[in-house]
Amino acid sequence: xxxxxxxxxxxxxxxxxxxxxxxxxxxxxxxxxxxxxxxxxxxxxxxxxxxxxxxxxxxxxxxxxxxxxxxxxxxxxxxxxxxxxxxxxxxxxxxxxxxxxxxxxxxxxxxxxxxxxxxxxxxxxxxxxxxxxxxxxxxxxxxxxxxxxxxxxxxxxxxxxxxxxxxxxxxxxxxxxxxxxxxxxxxxxxxxxxxxxxxxxxxxxxxxxxxxxxxxxxxxxxxxxxxxxxxxxxxxxxxxxxxxxxxxxxxxxxxxxxxxxxxxxxxxxxxxxxxxxxxxxxxxxxxx
Amino acid sequence: xxxxxxxxxxxxxxxxxxxxxxxxxxxxxxxxxxxxxxxxxxxxxxxxxxxxxxxxxxxxxxxxxxxxxxxxxxxxxxxxxxxxxxxxxxxxxxxxxxxxxxxxxxxxxxxxxxxxxxxxxxxxxxxxxxxxxxxxxxxxxxxxxxxxxxxxxxxxxxxxxxxxxxxxxxxxxxxxxxxxxxxxxxxxxxxxxxxxxxxxxxxxxxxxxxxxxxxxxxxxxxxxxxxxxxxxxxxxxxxxxxxxxxxxxxxxxxxxxxxxxxxxxxxxxxxxxxxxxxxxxxxxxxxxxxxxxxxxxxxxxxxxxxxxxxxxxxxxxxxxxxxxxxxxxxxxxxxxxxxxxxxxxxxxxxxxxxxxxxxxxxxxxxxxxxxxxxxxxxxxxxxxxxxxxxxxxxxxxxxxxxxxxxxxxxxxxxxxxxxxxxxxxxxxxxxxxxxxxxxxxxxxxxxxxxxxxxxxxxxxxxxxxxxxxxxxxxxxxxxxxxxxxxxxxxxxxxxxxxxxxxxxxxxxxxxxxxxxxxxxxxxxxxxxxxxxxxxxxxxxxxxxx
Numbered sequence: 001x002x003x004x005x006x007x008x009x010x011x012x013x014x015x016x017x018x019x020x021x022x023x024x025x026x027x028x029x030x031x032x033x034x035x036x037x038x039x040x041x042x043x044x045x046x047x048x049x050x051x052x053x054x055x056x057x058x059x060x061x062x063x064x065x066x067x068x069x070x071x072x073x074x075x076x077x078x079x080x081x082x083x084x085x086x087x088x089x090x091x092x093x094x095x096x097x098x099x100x101x102x103x104x105x106x107x108x109x110x111x112x113x114x115x116x117x118x119x120x121x122x123x124x125x126x127x128x129x130x131x132x133x134x135x136x137x138x139x140x141x142x143x144x145x146x147x148x149x150x151x152x153x154x155x156x157x158x159x160x161x162x163x164x165x166x167x168x169x170x171x172x173x174x175x176x177x178x179x180x181x182x183x184x185x186x187x188x189x190x191x192x193x194x195x196x197x198x199x200x201x202x203x204x205x206x207x208x209x210x211x212x213x214x215x216x217x218x219x220x221x222x223x224x225x226x227x228x229x230x231x232x233x234x235x236x237x238x239x240x241x242x243x244x245x246x247x248x249x250x251x252x253x254x255x256x257x258x259x260x261x262x263x264x265x266x267x268x269x270x271x272x273x274x275x276x277x278x279x280x281x282x283x284x285x286x287x288x
Numbered sequence: 289x290x291x292x293x294x295x296x297x298x299x300x301x302x303x304x305x306x307x308x309x310x311x312x313x314x315x316x317x318x319x320x321x322x323x324x325x326x327x328x329x330x331x332x333x334x335x336x337x338x339x340x341x342x343x344x345x346x347x348x349x350x351x352x353x354x355x356x357x358x359x360x361x362x363x364x365x366x367x368x369x370x371x372x373x374x375x376x377x378x379x380x381x382x383x384x385x386x387x388x389x390x391x392x393x394x395x396x397x398x399x400x401x402x403x404x405x406x407x408x409x410x411x412x413x414x415x416x417x418x419x420x421x422x423x424x425x426x427x428x429x430x431x432x433x434x435x436x437x438x439x440x441x442x443x444x445x446x447x448x449x450x451x452x453x454x455x456x457x458x459x460x461x462x463x464x465x466x467x468x469x470x471x472x473x474x475x476x477x478x479x480x481x482x483x484x485x486x487x488x489x490x491x492x493x494x495x496x497x498x499x500x501x502x503x504x505x506x507x508x509x510x511x512x513x514x515x516x517x518x519x520x521x522x523x524x525x526x527x528x529x530x531x532x533x534x535x536x537x538x539x540x541x542x543x544x545x546x547x548x549x550x551x552x553x554x555x556x557x558x559x560x561x562x563x564x565x566x567x568x569x570x571x572x573x574x575x576x577x578x579x580x581x582x583x584x585x586x587x588x589x590x591x592x593x594x595x596x597x598x599x600x601x602x603x604x605x606x607x608x609x610x611x612x613x614x615x616x617x618x619x620x621x622x623x624x625x626x627x628x629x630x631x632x633x634x635x636x637x638x639x640x641x642x643x644x645x646x647x648x649x650x651x652x653x654x655x656x657x658x659x660x661x662x663x664x665x666x667x668x669x670x671x672x673x674x675x676x677x678x679x680x681x682x683x684x685x686x687x688x689x690x691x692x693x694x695x696x697x698x699x700x701x702x703x704x705x706x707x708x709x710x711x712x713x714x715x716x717x718x719x720x721x722x723x724x725x726x727x728x729x730x731x732x733x734x735x736x737x738x739x740x741x742x743x744x745x746x747x748x749x750x751x752x753x754x755x756x757x758x759x760x761x762x763x764x765x766x767x768x769x770x771x772x773x774x775x776x777x778x779x780x781x782x783x784x785x786x787x788x789x790x791x792x793x794x795x796x797x798x799x800x801x802x803x804x805x806x807x808x809x810x811x812x813x814x815x816x817x818x819x820x821x822x823x824x825x826x827x828x829x830x831x832x833x
Contacts (some may be wrong), residue, residue: 067356076385083388087395089425094432101436106384109377116370162438169437170465201429235363236374241381 050141052131063127065230065239066269072277075244080251081282093198093207096256097167100211103249104157107218110242111150114229121146126223126266146224153217166210168202215249215258222246223266247274254285394824395428431824439511439822441518444472450777455479456516456791460523460772469771470508471523474516476794501561502758503554505574505584510821515794524582526575526766527776529678533570537685541720543763544682547573549744549752550581551675556740558583559668568674569655570681575776579762653694654687658701659731672736672743676727684714688728704728719748 064070086095111118124132124146133141134149144152161167197208225233225242233239250271253259264271280286363371402424406417444461447469451458456475463470509520529547533539539547551573558565565572565583572585657673659666680688688708689700700707708728710721723746726735736743744754753760766776 062356064357064359067358069358075381082392083385087392087428088399089421089428090395090432091425091429094429098432098436102384106377106381109373109380113370113373113377115373116367161436167436169433201433231359232366234359235361235366236371237361237363238374238378241378244385245381 050133050135052133052141052143053129063227063230064234065226066273070230070234070239071243071270071273073240073243074247074277075240076248079279079281079283080248083248084251084255084283086255091198091201092256093201093203096197096208096211096258097203099252100214101161101167103218103252104154104161104214106245107221107249108154110225110233110238110245111154111221113236113238114225114232115147117229117232118147118150118224121224121228124149124220124224125228126220127227130223130266132220132224146228150221150224153221157214157217160210160214166204166207212258215253216260216263218249219253219259219263219267222249226267226270243270246270247279250274251280251283251286254280255283257285398428398824399424431822434822437822439509440513441472441474441516444470444520446472447772448774448777450774452791460774460777461520462772469523471521473519473521475519476791477512477515477517478794480517501554501557502580503550503557503582504561505582507821508823512820515798521584524574524576524584525768525771525773525776526577526579526764528571528575529573529581530570531776532575532764533681539682541683541717544679544720545749545752546763547581547682548675548679549749549754549757551678552740552743552749553754553757554581554583555671555675559671559740564666564668565671565674566660567656568671568678570678573678575764575766577766577768579765580758653697653701654690656701657731658704661698661702666731667737669731669734669737672727672734673731675736676724679720680724680728683716683720683724684711717748719746719750722746723748 086092122145123143124134126132131143132149134144134152135141164170194205196205197203199205226246230239230242233242246267250259250264251274274280275287363374402420406412406420443464445464447460447462449457450460450471456473459472459474461470461472462468505524506522507519508522509518511518511520551568554573555565555568567585568583572583574582574584576582653661655674655677657666657670660670677687677689689697689704691697691700708725710716716724723735723743726733726746727743729735731737735746743749744752768775
């Protein structure tokens, strides 16, 4: 279950991207906190997924999402510094935790809007060259319908976010003494020497790697929506909302190194367009 | 209509043969080799067609033979639920960013306040100052944690049901983790949706949430599950003015002056928030631990009295005008006989029955201004009419237009010029009667239409110090044995009040386990957008106590 392991083995030693460790299979329907029901027998029972690049026979049109005017369509103007950078004196773990929670809540809304169309997606595609595969118990990469893949991912994220041992919400000593509420009893504070994101506020060492894994999977959902459902998004006049939300997601992940730049490839032209607009001004790890 | 209409059209190329509609001006469909054109209008074509895609994502920017193109928006082929979800998603995202920016601004203000405070204390050591900053940081961090905490009804322990309504109930609850006491109002979503009460709920939540006024009941959290909306508010242990009127029957002019003066300030506070209460009545005037009043129930509580439901009033009107209503005429007679000074018991029986009726059905329109009934606009002055009727009730013992049936009350209110009657055997000072008559009058003549100041200047209020009113000793101060004392809530009545049908049905379904919580996408939550609410300063505040 530990994400420390998976992060270390993100890429194959030869540098060729074949597989990356992904979240464990979400709990199946019926378990508490399940994102949705519906998947029956025969679902993969293992805990990994991978990126598969398929050869594409023929070059074609620009994806709609980098076409003007859509690529320039934004709900928010200016840069994201105000709502991305860690506020002064605030705990970084709490800041990342809240934002992760909110990105999850809202990406779910976008995905839910595409349900009608995504039901027809045979693969978890992020453009013609790229499919995200789910690895079965036999370690064989297996294409899953996108809706199934995303449902697994969202359920898994939901279960992480509601796991009090990774994303604590309540202080361990619950009966509080009135006025002064404090985050008390960081159980890890005793482990001297080591430090990690959110340690002070009581997050475990696995917290930050968990966030990275969540962001990686959320990116894949964005990638699928942009490459496969952007036309639906445009018909529904949602592109300004999606673009700004995705830009916010990217800026936040940069500021706190939550995504590996190599994973961003499927949406790189779009991200470049954000940078050209100056949206990354004041954000760490932004291209100069 | 088209957001891109004003943009230069250089990027687009007209697709040959594509039908051109008027909306298409300046927004042509493009064709590109193997492009999306043919696939675009078909919403079900979300699958992979490799021939339509560039080779790799990384090559997308190269833009060799590829050209920009656009599409003709047409969401009409999409399922209604999809369009509804899109609308909900957009609204929620807009609200999310509005709040996000708001949070950042407020956080900044709080930090600047801290720095100002620190810099005004020259003798404070650097160490102390840093301690203060650390404390500030942990409070802010706590707030972030609170915002991702999924609050549920399970976080509260019910002490007692203290009110029932057609769409839910009010409970005295204790928050399990910190032991604080609150009033929890639960509202059945399905019923509010059906009965079109959503605007109401939103309005109440907004007023409560935005107000820091001592005259308005504080809201600490709001949240929802698939069945209910929840409002977690401060618990006011003193009960309400209606309970007090049942106990004391009538008030002296001095006592009346105190409550009316506090009501003037409270209504003024609500008006300053840009809101019209529209449903001011004795049951909505709550008494706090010190005996001072606060307004509550911006449209809900004891059964959503359908204050705004024009169709409902229309029905009442038809009923009132129906020729076959001899029984109704009788009831007018009965009213006239019963409601005199010598029949206090009947008056109180009437009051108690009205309370029980209010729990389970639509309340009486006793305190509602006539202009709200008719299909004309109304303004803030409608709340001053209500104040006049309450003042009448405090001094006389019953509301001026009370009747056994709602439609009869309605008739009396519309004909207030004939039906407003001061019993001769009850002595009122000329100032009191004049104030009542200046409030219970047509909207264009009503005192208060130019603001609360003109009411404050009325001779009845001579001697009232408006600035210190809330700090003086109240005429009645609740005598409480504990922080959860419900002496002032007539909960004995409640035990005999059955659950409203909708609430009972929901309970039964829950008990049988036949409730299917909506799956993903089943529930757009569209009507309940923005319902979640967590207050920063709740961390440092006490609920009621």
